[in-house]
Amino acid sequence: MKADDRAAFDAFVRVHGPELLRFACALTGDRVRAEDLLQKALVRLGARWSKVATQGDPSGYARRVMANTRVSWWRRVRRETLVAAVPDLAHTPVDRDLFLLGVLAALPPRQRAVITLRYLADYSEAATAETLGCSTGTVKSQAAKGLAKLRALLPLDIHEELR
Amino acid sequence: MTETELSRLLHELPLTEPSPDLLPRVHRRLARRRGLRFAAAGTAVLLGAGAATGLVLARPRDVARLSQLGSAGPGSTVVAWVDQPATPPAPPPLQGAPAPPPPAYPACTASQLQGSSAPGGAATGNLLSVVVLTNVGPSPCSLSGYPASLVGVHADGTRQVFSPLHGTAFDASFAWPANLRPGDSGRLGIVTWDGCSAAQAPGAFSDPATSYTAELVGVPGGGSVHATAPFNAVCGVGVTTFGVPQPQPESTGSYPGLGAKANVAATVVAGTTLSYTVTLTNSSAKTVSLNPCPVYTEGIYGRSAHLHSYRLNCSTVHSIAAGDSVTYAMRIPVPAGYQGVAKFGWSIPGSAAAFAGTEITIAASPSADGLCRAALDGRALNSFPTTLGAARAVNVGGAYPGLRPARNAFPGLPPQTQAAWCWTAATSASPGPAGAAWRLYLAVPGGRAQQVFSMGGGSKPPPPGPPAIP
Numbered sequence: 001m002k003a004d005d006r007a008a009f010d011a012f013v014r015v016h017g018p019e020l021l022r023f024a025c026a027l028t029g030d031r032v033r034a035e036d037l038l039q040k041a042l043v044r045l046g047a048r049w050s051k052v053a054t055q056g057d058p059s060g061y062a063r064r065v066m067a068n069t070r071v072s073w074w075r076r077v078r079r080e081t082l083v084a085a086v087p088d089l090a091h092t093p094v095d096r097d098l099f100l101l102g103v104l105a106a107l108p109p110r111q112r113a114v115i116t117l118r119y120l121a122d123y124s125e126a127a128t129a130e131t132l133g134c135s136t137g138t139v140k141s142q143a144a145k146g147l148a149k150l151r152a153l154l155p156l157d158i159h160e161e162l163r
Numbered sequence: 164m165t166e167t168e169l170s171r172l173l174h175e176l177p178l179t180e181p182s183p184d185l186l187p188r189v190h191r192r193l194a195r196r197r198g199l200r201f202a203a204a205g206t207a208v209l210l211g212a213g214a215a216t217g218l219v220l221a222r223p224r225d226v227a228r229l230s231q232l233g234s235a236g237p238g239s240t241v242v243a244w245v246d247q248p249a250t251p252p253a254p255p256p257l258q259g260a261p262a263p264p265p266p267a268y269p270a271c272t273a274s275q276l277q278g279s280s281a282p283g284g285a286a287t288g289n290l291l292s293v294v295v296l297t298n299v300g301p302s303p304c305s306l307s308g309y310p311a312s313l314v315g316v317h318a319d320g321t322r323q324v325f326s327p328l329h330g331t332a333f334d335a336s337f338a339w340p341a342n343l344r345p346g347d348s349g350r351l352g353i354v355t356w357d358g359c360s361a362a363q364a365p366g367a368f369s370d371p372a373t374s375y376t377a378e379l380v381g382v383p384g385g386g387s388v389h390a391t392a393p394f395n396a397v398c399g400v401g402v403t404t405f406g407v408p409q410p411q412p413e414s415t416g417s418y419p420g421l422g423a424k425a426n427v428a429a430t431v432v433a434g435t436t437l438s439y440t441v442t443l444t445n446s447s448a449k450t451v452s453l454n455p456c457p458v459y460t461e462g463i464y465g466r467s468a469h470l471h472s473y474r475l476n477c478s479t480v481h482s483i484a485a486g487d488s489v490t491y492a493m494r495i496p497v498p499a500g501y502q503g504v505a506k507f508g509w510s511i512p513g514s515a516a517a518f519a520g521t522e523i524t525i526a527a528s529p530s531a532d533g534l535c536r537a538a539l540d541g542r543a544l545n546s547f548p549t550t551l552g553a554a555r556a557v558n559v560g561g562a563y564p565g566l567r568p569a570r571n572a573f574p575g576l577p578p579q580t581q582a583a584w585c586w587t588a589a590t591s592a593s594p595g596p597a598g599a600a601w602r603l604y605l606a607v608p609g610g611r612a613q614q615v616f617s618m619g620g621g622s623k624p625p626p627p628g629p630p631a632i633p
Contacts, residue, residue, distance in 0.1 A: 001190075018181070022176050022179070026176065039185060100176065116173070119169050119170040
């Protein structure tokens with residue numbers, strides 16, 4: 001990487017790192033894997049920085065890599081088992097953000113990617129479909145299924161109970 | 164919950180800085196990627212195949228010496244593993260292995276045989292003593308299987324009956340069975356090792372209590388033969404099957420100058436696939452050609468030997484220049500049925516130098532307890548990277564993170580006490596909290612995490628109450 005490119009890349013990571021890390025946290029459910037995922041994405045991004053930067057949306061590129069990497073990780077590592085429902089912690093105070101990440105992690109990876117892109121990265125259905133390489137119909141159905149599952153898992157009064 | 168509410172919840176997730184070493188790590192990886200692109204440019208120089216065979220096992224100090232000769236430094240390429248099984252150098256005596264060919268002659272009796280010894284060897288911490296059994300009778304006979312008994316004879320004539328392990332020494336297997344015409348000789352390997360703690364004591368290998376100058380070998384036709392292969396049983400004894408010296412396996416050259424160093428985890432999990440690397444170092448002054456492409460043998464020696472032979476991945480690296488190293492990715496299945504200390508060995512059969520070995524511990528597949536312990540025990544909780552108020556999240560075994568601030572849950576605890584719930588899905592067949600195991604870990608500031616509560620299964624965490632402080 002040329003010195004100019006490296007400076008621009010480093011500045012990009014400093015500015016967008018927190019937001020990309022939050023995106024990775026939502027995809028992976030925990031900070032350690034999120035950092036791993038972000039690192040993978042940044043390595044891919046850095047390898048073709050000059051081209052991607054010219055196209056104007058390095059953040060989008062990084063998110064695309066993460067959303068798709070995450071999906072393929074889960075395809076590969078099938079022995080890893082997600083619990084099907086969150087534990088009943090409602091009677092004790094629970095950290096809301098962590099709880100939310102835990103609930104998200106209970107979704108199948110594809111649904112999680114769709115939910116994260118649609119509602120955290122604020123992608124349109126079309127952009128989500130394009131990013132994940134699927135149809136908008138799939139995005140719609142996965143988002144609906146994911147949302148329904150989250151409704152079932154999250155307490156109705158999540159703001160009150162989990163604060 | 165509506166889409167808008169979900170969006171708001173997600174956007175309220177905190178924005179935190181990535182760890183400070185993220186950028187340096189990314190740049191290191193990028194540098195490594197750039198290095199990879201140039202890795203395939205090697206020169207091929209043919210090598211004369213003068214073959215020094217014989218000693219195939221390395222004592223630990225030899226391995227240590229080899230390891231100093233050179234290793235792949237940071238940033239060097241790792242050549243990928245390729246799935247190219249090769250003819251193993253000898254049929255490993257595995258359970259479920261195909262039955263050996265039937266003996267051609269009647270079983271040898273003790274009266275037909277005369278015992279002596281042959282030079283042994285050492286490798287990967289294994290020491291091999293070779294018993295030679297010569298057919299001195301008038302008719303042919305066969306030796307097959309393992310010896311019926313093994314009795315060690317001390318220098319003073321006292322005897323010790325052994326129940327030896329059955330297996331094979333690394334690269335010291337014999338072709339079996341041994342069909343012996345009159346005058347022919349068969350072999351039996353007595354395998355010992357020097358990796359146990361008792362062997363580390365000064366003088367352990369000259370202690371007469373564990374040293375044997377001869378042995379009585381029970382043969383299949385009945386009776387015992389006295390032979391004179393010395394061995395030291397300080398760490399235990401194993402025997403190979405009877406056999407005859409093995410012709411060289413699918414041979415590929417001797418690769419003089421090539422040394423091997425294996426980088427293997429000290430503890431591996433039974434029933435999993437162990438990934439490791441082997442670095443081949445050319446310590447000679449000449450380029451070593453990898454044409455023909457070497458066949459290597461890897462083995463894990465627990466209660467029995469688990470040997471595999473594969474061809475090296477020669478698709479990108481065709482030779483190793485003088486002084487250079489190449490690191491190869493390797494994998495080997497870890498036997499499921501054995502736990503404890505085992506030997507790991509790697510070699511290019513026929514090459515005098517290309518061997519490596521080490522001692523490994525085969526651990527049981529982790530239970531929920533084991534996973535939690537591995538993640539938490541003995542570590543300061545504040546070393547966990549996910550920080551949320553007073554509590555920290557730990558994600559173990561594919562479950563999702565979850566915990567609650569300790570001070571809220573347990574008002575009796577000192578301020579700043581940290582708590583971590585660790586929960587794991589017990590089996591993939593019964594995911595979910597009903598099949599999960601729960602462990603509560605607590606650490607006071609500056610202290611170490613300790614488990615204070617455990618609960619297997621159940622759909623709820625234990626009722627809150629001040630547990631004992633570690």
